[in-house]
Amino acid sequence: xxxxxxxxxxxxxxxxxxxxxxxxxxxxxxxxxxxxxxxxxxxxxxxxxxxxxxxxxxxxxxxxxxxxxxxxxxxxxxxxxxxxxxxxxxxxxxxxxxxxxxxxxxxxxxxxxxxxxxxxxxxxxxxxxxxxxxxxxxxxxxxxxxxxxxxxxxxxxxxxxxxxxxxxxxxxxxxxxxxxxxxxxxxxxxxxxxxxxxxxxxxxxxxxxxxxxxxxxxxxxxxxxxxxxxxxxxxxxxxxxxxxxxxxxxxxxxxxxxxxxxxxxxxxxxxxxxxxxxxxxxxxxxxxxxxxxxxxxxxxxxxxxxxxxxxxxxxxxxxxxxxxxxxxxxxxxxxxxxxxxxxxxxxxxxxxxxxxxxxxxxxxxxxxxxxxxxxxxxxxxxxxxxxxxxxxxxxxxxxxxxxxxxxxxxxxxxxxxxxxxxxxxxxxxxxxxxxxxxxxxxxxxxxxxxx
Amino acid sequence: xxxxxxxxxxxxxxxxxxxxxxxxxxxxxxxxxxxxxxxxxxxxxxxxxxxxxxxxxxxxxxxxxxxxxxxxxxxxxxxxxxxxxxxxxxxxxxxxxxxxxxxxxxxxxxxxxxxxxxxxxxxxxxxxxxxxxxxxxxxxxxxxxxxxxxxxxxxxxxxxxxxxxxxxxxxxxxxxxxxxxxxxxxxxxxxxxxxxxxxxxxxxxxxxxxxxxxxxxxxxxxxxxxxxxxxxxxxxxxxxxxxxxxxxxxxxxxxxxxxxxxxxxxxxxxxxxxxxxxxxxxxxxxxxxxxxxxxxxxxxxxxxxxxxxxxxxxxxxxx
Numbered sequence: 001x002x003x004x005x006x007x008x009x010x011x012x013x014x015x016x017x018x019x020x021x022x023x024x025x026x027x028x029x030x031x032x033x034x035x036x037x038x039x040x041x042x043x044x045x046x047x048x049x050x051x052x053x054x055x056x057x058x059x060x061x062x063x064x065x066x067x068x069x070x071x072x073x074x075x076x077x078x079x080x081x082x083x084x085x086x087x088x089x090x091x092x093x094x095x096x097x098x099x100x101x102x103x104x105x106x107x108x109x110x111x112x113x114x115x116x117x118x119x120x121x122x123x124x125x126x127x128x129x130x131x132x133x134x135x136x137x138x139x140x141x142x143x144x145x146x147x148x149x150x151x152x153x154x155x156x157x158x159x160x161x162x163x164x165x166x167x168x169x170x171x172x173x174x175x176x177x178x179x180x181x182x183x184x185x186x187x188x189x190x191x192x193x194x195x196x197x198x199x200x201x202x203x204x205x206x207x208x209x210x211x212x213x214x215x216x217x218x219x220x221x222x223x224x225x226x227x228x229x230x231x232x233x234x235x236x237x238x239x240x241x242x243x244x245x246x247x248x249x250x251x252x253x254x255x256x257x258x259x260x261x262x263x264x265x266x267x268x269x270x271x272x273x274x275x276x277x278x279x280x281x282x283x284x285x286x287x288x289x290x291x292x293x294x295x296x297x298x299x300x301x302x303x304x305x306x307x308x309x310x311x312x313x314x315x316x317x318x319x320x321x322x323x324x325x326x327x328x329x330x331x332x333x334x335x336x337x338x339x340x341x342x343x344x345x346x347x348x349x350x351x352x353x354x355x356x357x358x359x360x361x362x363x364x365x366x367x368x369x370x371x372x373x374x375x376x377x378x379x380x381x382x383x384x385x386x387x388x389x390x391x392x393x394x395x396x397x398x399x400x401x402x403x404x405x406x407x408x409x410x411x412x413x414x415x416x417x418x419x420x421x422x423x424x425x426x427x428x429x430x431x432x433x434x435x436x437x438x439x440x441x442x443x444x445x446x447x448x449x450x451x
Numbered sequence: 452x453x454x455x456x457x458x459x460x461x462x463x464x465x466x467x468x469x470x471x472x473x474x475x476x477x478x479x480x481x482x483x484x485x486x487x488x489x490x491x492x493x494x495x496x497x498x499x500x501x502x503x504x505x506x507x508x509x510x511x512x513x514x515x516x517x518x519x520x521x522x523x524x525x526x527x528x529x530x531x532x533x534x535x536x537x538x539x540x541x542x543x544x545x546x547x548x549x550x551x552x553x554x555x556x557x558x559x560x561x562x563x564x565x566x567x568x569x570x571x572x573x574x575x576x577x578x579x580x581x582x583x584x585x586x587x588x589x590x591x592x593x594x595x596x597x598x599x600x601x602x603x604x605x606x607x608x609x610x611x612x613x614x615x616x617x618x619x620x621x622x623x624x625x626x627x628x629x630x631x632x633x634x635x636x637x638x639x640x641x642x643x644x645x646x647x648x649x650x651x652x653x654x655x656x657x658x659x660x661x662x663x664x665x666x667x668x669x670x671x672x673x674x675x676x677x678x679x680x681x682x683x684x685x686x687x688x689x690x691x692x693x694x695x696x697x698x699x700x701x702x703x704x705x706x707x708x709x710x711x712x713x714x715x716x717x718x719x720x721x722x723x724x725x726x727x728x729x730x731x732x733x734x735x736x737x738x739x740x741x742x743x744x745x746x747x748x749x750x751x752x753x754x755x756x757x758x759x760x761x762x763x764x765x766x767x768x769x770x
Contacts, residue, residue: 394553
């Protein structure tokens with residue numbers, strides 16, 4: 001039987017494959033590689049990171065001085081990322097790191113799950129790169145002119161990258177990797193020059209690695225340390241928040257839904273919606289789209305009155321391939337079975353909170369619904385304190401005596417000249433219109449013997 | 452969507468004979484389910500009791516249900532609902548029914564009656580889907596909806612016809628339209644079947660990620676004023692399907708195998724108390740029987756024969 005060619009072409013990986021991912025996500029992919037360094041050296045287990053978040057402390061957080069540091073630096077000439085997260089083993093680099101896709105024997109516990117992130121990022125950014133990595137056992141260097149490498153593509157023998165073995169790191173603290181991309185592609189240089197890119201990247205890092213930054217590692221962008229995103233979770237004074245967990249094959253799913261805390265800054269669309277994390281890495285942040293079920297089936301379309309809603313979904317598995325993330329890890333695979341199951345439960349858990357938000361806007365404009373006061377009293381809390389042994393649905397205990405309000409707002413227009421007459425009559429030229437309203441109302445009650 | 456709307460202001464619930472026949476038929480079916488091994492008395496009943504609580508009283512008295520929750524979304528009648536609650540064991544929740552569905556325990560079995568009085572809307576269907584996602588296996592889900600044509604008849608036939616009705620349904624339930632659906636499916640007499648098919652699709656959607664199916668049991672069509680459709684069944688597995696199939700169908704002649712089957716028409720003929728006594732003395736009657744003492748159409752006799760066991764008796768009580 002004649003066999004048709006089905007060979008890979010370097011041009012596809014360098015010129016086509018790189019079109020599907022934004023530059024910002026490429027930088028995050030490179031940071032994932034740094035985090036995986038911690039995982040390879042046993043300092044961090046990503047599939048138990050949720051345990052840390054939920055208060056079990058499976059991964060011991062290092063003290064400030066020992067915290068590994070990922071440095072991201074760039075200008076219009078070069079991009080550099082360096083870390084002291086443990087480095088890449090020379091043998092591992094020879095056999096696996098530069099493959100397109102991982103071998104089946106490789107551990108599936110890491111963030112770098114698909115085996116494309118680092119290569120795609122480097123190809124996207126520039127025409128040449130250098131890697132210098134050291135573990136406590138060995139080290140290697142690599143320098144690649146991407147254009148020359150792409151041109152040599154006759155046989156599978158051309159699909160290799162030259163490595164030079166170097167010496168090992170002197171101490172675990174010095175073990176790490178440095179990657180420099182230079183010269184940069186023109187469009188990349190332009191993007192890196194834009195002031196908004198640096199702030200967008202810092203914001204994305206702060207959110208995507210919200211559960212790692214400041215605890216398990218330090219990340220800086222152009223020498224400015226990133227602060228972890230402060231999740232505005234709220235807990236009612238009396239009542240429950242929504243929580244549920246279930247297992248689907250090898251994936252454990254935990255779902256939380258509540259209102260934002262009043263102690264944080266005023267809730268905005270920027271913070272509202274669903275947050276989805278896979279092995280501790282946030283893949284969706286404050287999502288209010290169809291991807292997280294808004295406007296589909298039982299979930300209404302997100303509208304501003306739902307700004308106070310906040311929900312979290314954690315997927316975790318020892319086999320990261322089972323997780324419902326996309327190859328860019330900035331989105332979810334909506335067709336994955338575990339995600340579809342989660343979506344139907346997310347709608348159930350969100351519903352009482354959305355009903356509560358609806359009640360914040362009562363029919364009677366003059367009366368402020370009690371729900372607004374309750375929302376203002378939401379206390380800041382942590383995910384750990386929202387975990388329940390059994391599932392629960394959001395329920396607020398409304399104090400009986402507060403159900404019916406005893407006051408009602410009275411508003412009316414009065415002519416300015418009449419108000420002036422009252423001020424003059426009372427000899428209080430600075431008396432406010434509201435006080436005059438109250439004064440005249442009380443006067444009527446007294447005159448008529450009603451008070 | 453208000454859980455009760457204002458229907459409690461339009462008609463005294465106690466004088467809705469067809470609705471009461473429906474309730475009693477359901478009661479009969481639940482008793483048969485109990486006889487075939489379902490621990491119905493331990494089920495939790497959640498309904499929209501409004502200010503009348505008739506279904507609650509019936510199910511508490513005759514099924515022995517003690518866990519009951521009435522959900523009221525209308526904030527204008529909070530005190531009135533609490534005041535009219537007939538038993539201490541009924542918990543009245545002032546919230547959206549959809550919010551309460553999320554709180555239903557997945558460990559317990561339920562009878563949930565989404566007794567809406569409005570025509571089908573997106574929000575209403577969302578609530579049905581939520582129920583299908585949340586209710587535990589062996590729970591019973593009932594959905595009642597108004598199947599009158601949407602819109603206002605006074606707008607005239609150019610603006611109130613199957614095309615405009617189809618437009619309404621497309622807006623509210625377009626995601627559940629099937630291939631080949633046309634304006635013919637929205638003719639007045641086709642609306643119950645179309646509604647049932649949409650509700651079935653929504654329930655299937657809610658159950659999609661679950662290891663359970665919806666086993667259709669009921670489809671009632673009646674009109675005490677507006678034409679209403681009630682469909683219902685059990686969320687269960689193959690064993691439940693087998694047990695439900697084995698129920699005494701002669702006793703439960705009104706039962707259906709699918710909610711999209713031809714509905715059982717509840718028609719309550721208007722008869723005087725004296726006529727009723729006479730008719731009851733001759734029930735159950737042969738199919739060609741007619742009263743010899745007074746005139747009565749054969750169709751009315753047939754309807755009466757179907758519902759006489761469930762027909763409520765009304766008397767004036769001077770308190």
